[in-house]
Amino acid sequence: MRIFVELSWYFRQQWKRYAGAIGFLMLVSLFELIPPKAIGWLVDGVMAGDVSRNTLLTALGGIAALWGLVYVLRVVWRVWLFGAAAELGTVLRDKLYRHFTTHSPRFFERYRTGDLMARTTNDVKAVVMTAGEGVLTAADSAIMGLAVLVVMTTTISWELTILALLPMPVMAILVNRFGTQLHHRFSASQAAFSSLSDETQSSLNGIRMIRAFGLEQQQIERFNAVADDTGEKNMDVAKVDAMFDPVIYLTIGASFFCSISGGGYLVATGAMTLGELTAFTLYQGLMIWPMLAIAWLFNIIERGSAAWIRIKELLNETPDLVDGEKDLPVERETLSVAIDQFTWRGQAVPALRDVHLDLPPGKMLGIAGPVGSGKSTLLSLLLRFEDPIQGFVSYGGIYLPDFRLGEWRAKMAVVTQTPFLFSRSIADNIALGKPDATREEIRTAAALACIDDDIMQFPEGYETQVGEKGITLSGGQKQRISIARALLLDAEVLILDDALSAVDGRTEHHILKNLHDRAQHQTTVVIAHRLSALEAADEIIVLQKGHIEERGTHAELLDANGWYAEMQHYQQLEQALEEA
Incomplete structure (x- = not known):
């Protein structure tokens, strides 16, 4: 009883x-x-x-x-x-x-x-x-x-x-x-x-x-x-x-x-x-x-x-993250990261160490580095999926744990490297974060993501059902629909986590140009393995084994002749061979 x-x-x-x-x-x-x-x-x-x-x-x-x-x-x-x-x-x-x-x-x-x-x-x-x-x-x-x-x-x-x-x-x-x-x-x-x-x-x-x-x-x-x-x-x-x-x-x-x-x-x-x-x-x-x-x-x-x-x-499972009580500032503020060391639970080797950077409003930050260098860990801290113990992430000088978690994440529009689509129409998937969006707004976002022409070629256009997890679409189409979804939100911070890996170079160029043209009011974080996606960034950091090995603009990093320059040369050679 x-x-x-x-x-x-x-x-x-x-x-x-x-x-x-x-x-x-x-x-x-x-x-x-x-x-x-x-x-x-x-x-x-x-x-x-x-x-x-x-x-x-x-x-x-x-x-x-x-x-x-x-x-x-x-x-x-x-x-x-x-x-x-x-x-x-x-x-x-x-x-x-x-x-x-x-x-x-x-x-x-x-x-x-x-x-x-x-x-x-x-x-x-x-x-x-x-x-x-x-x-x-x-x-x-x-x-x-x-x-x-x-x-x-x-x-x-x-x-x-x-x-x-x-x-x-x-x-x-x-x-x-x-x-x-x-x-x-x-x-x-x-x-x-x-x-x-x-x-x-x-x-x-x-x-x-x-x-x-x-x-x-x-x-x-x-x-x-x-x-x-x-x-x-x-x-x-x-x-x-x-x-x-x-x-x-x-x-x-x-x-x-x-x-x-x-x-x-x-x-x-x-x-x-x-x-x-x-x-x-x-x-x-x-x-x-x-x-x-x-x-x-x-x-x-x-x-x-x-x-x-x-x-x-x-x-009875207590959430790892405790919700804060402060409201976010009305004005756009600088996002600051100061991580002395961050280690995942159950791991012995730190995933990040001595990572310090500032991202002013309206600027673009590029993040590069080999697999396992700490890029996804840094993104988790920015989205507050985890809280650092030795260090902090702040917005306008206030630590992220002090803000309401839902409000903070609402400031972000994120496109991950493995996009997720629901078993709904293409229009519903693009308007996921803004259900009341008009068809014109949806098409505008899709055009910026270079997917509008593809959608209009489908027999049912924007009413096409994508199937479970977008099974009826190609990888590049799914990525571009996810980008359109993020652009429709017009959030303060846009995060692209290797979100262009499945599109060809020409399409990538057009999408990046569209983003650059509208990014004057939007802070952008781009994580990419294809370095051409980072050329327009105001600052680029190169992570190696959890710490910042190189930082600067695209031109400065090429002049430094480090990992970034070597990888850029390799990718250009690879592209030339493909074209040949």
Whole structure:
């Protein structure tokens, strides 16, 4: 029952619905106590010849009308109760999603995508069932069971009532034992479902690679192994599930056997009338649902408890980044980086050391360097995916952790080296950050990114569906659509993280020219392996093993004859060979 305490915060929010539903449930229980008593009275009356035909028909009509009223009341309280429970699912999913957005990338390294999906779907569903079916069975079995016991004991025969309850302790012991087993097995089955979801997601995302390498059979075998394990775990749950109903039905059968045997003896000895025994058996029939509900309640609670533990595990994860409270300056300010040393958790070698630079508003910073030199780490610090310990990143002289995280990232328009497109139209993907953008604004941004002509060649133009992750587009098209998306935002800071690697040299030249023409009001950070993308930068830094090896303009770095000049010469030679 601990899960009901854990969910008390929601029950307090929805107390009107739950109180109304339970109130109607009590009224229904009260009304359902009337027919058995009335039928018992009619049986004795018919046996004695004291009930006329009109009286019998009137009584039966009244009982039918009462059952009709009970039906209506049951519909009303079920709508209230299950409506409140369904809303809990919305609240939990919203809470989980918002919680996910507060975490750094490290959180998503610890939890796989399939696992997170399983917890926000199956586990939430189990908790919702507890808040709906669980409350129903707990309240209904308690109210109806107690009411029937009181009536049976006080108005008919307390001796026969005790006799009918003799099998109950055995049932309670077995149900409690099965409930404990179910809790552990359901936890294991949910974990297995998480693995299955993750394996499915990975397989579908990598289907091209699987086919390219001819790994279909190997992947099928791997998937089958995960699916079989999930099936075994679910079968373990089903085996425990299957034990509940037989125990309940055997208990019910034993209870009726005791009551009919004892009641028959009492009727034969004259201690009880036939009508009273009829009423008693009808009341005992009303006890069938509470008895079934006890087993069902244990089942629901154990499932919900196991699911809630998995959900709480996520919600109890403290975000690595703490949100600040300061508002960002209205005026554009200088972005400053002063990193003495930054080391990723779990790593021994610093990813950055002695990195100091200032980026005034409207200027362009170029970042170059070999693979693993620290470019992506520096970008993570600028976007505040991580906070440095030895050093700081500031804006207008104020440290980034002091600002509201959402406001800071809203200042950025980022195009990564692996662009992500949603399964929507091209227009919707470009307008992702500005949903109210007009078609003219969307086309203007696309033209600046040199993708408008390509889009207009598609049969459906801007309404073309790109498929999951842009599967219907080439790498260069996806990059240019991502650039158009960033340009449409017209954010204060534009960051291009090797965002032109999949486009040809001529297209790159046109895009960079367009960016340069409109960059007077926009601060730009360009990370590139192709150094021609950095020629127009106001300052270029070359990172080597986490520190700034060279810095200056394009011309100054060429004169320095360092890594930058050597790489520029190599790339020019490579281009000449390709053209030849």
